[in-house]
Amino acid sequence: MSPTLSQRATRLQAVVIGMSAGGLEALSQMLRDMPEDFGLPLIVVQHVPENHPSQIVEIFQRLCSLQVDEARDKDRPKPGHLYFAPPGYHLQVEMDRTFSLSVDPRVHYARPSIDVLFDSAADVWGDQLAGILLTGANSDGAEGLHSIARYGGLTVVQEPTEALADTMPRSALKLFQPDYVLPLAGIRQLLLRMDR
Incomplete structure (x- = not known):
């Protein structure tokens, strides 16, 4: 018998999150007062301008109790940490479960993608793996979330009517039916269920 969605949510190893326009506010609502010993790494791509220093790490260090870091090449993601892709670099996870950064061509006009x-x-x-796609003004993330679904991972899309920019969540919904379509409060509760 295949596991239920609730059972799948409790046997995860990592969470990836993608967002663009309106994403920082959405993520701050989801992660405020998240337990500092949260049992999974949270790995985030937020579309940011490439040639400007990002203040995202500093902002989220003040907003949440997780350890917040910019992902670095060869780092191994750890539970209880919130990682952001650095501006101007694609962030990938290698088969040995370490990060790698690249300056490969933009995908959907974005790097990081x-x-x-x-x-x-x-x-x-x-x-x-769980993948969460939040607010954004282009279609980046839809195909990647579909890939997570094809591998059997848990997929979550922000309720488009709540999103500041609904193009990103709607693009995913046109492509496939994710496991969950939830408002931010619901995504937060789901994250807490993922904690082991």
Whole structure:
């Protein structure tokens, strides 16, 4: 008998999150007061301008109790950490479960690209991965989330009517039916269920 969605949510190894326009506010709502000993790594791609220093790490260090870091080449993601892709670099997960950064061509006009992270993480973690796609103004992330679904991972899309920019969640919904379509409060509750 195949596991229920609730059972799948409790046997995960990592969570990848993609977002663009409106994403920082959405993520801050999801992660505020998240337990500092949260049992999974959270790995995020937010579309950011390539040639400007990002303040995302500093912002989220103040907003949540997780350890917040910019992902670095060869780092191994750890539970209780929130990682952001650095501006101007694609973030991938290698088969040895370490990060790698690249300056390969943009995907959907973006570097970092959500699809690049999601595809590589799906290859590594398979059905022990959760992918969450939030607000955004282009279609980056839809194909990557579909890849996670094909590997048996748990897939979550923000309710488009709640999103500041609904193109990204709607693009995913046109492509396939994810496991969950939830408002931010629902995604937060699901994350807490993933904690082991």
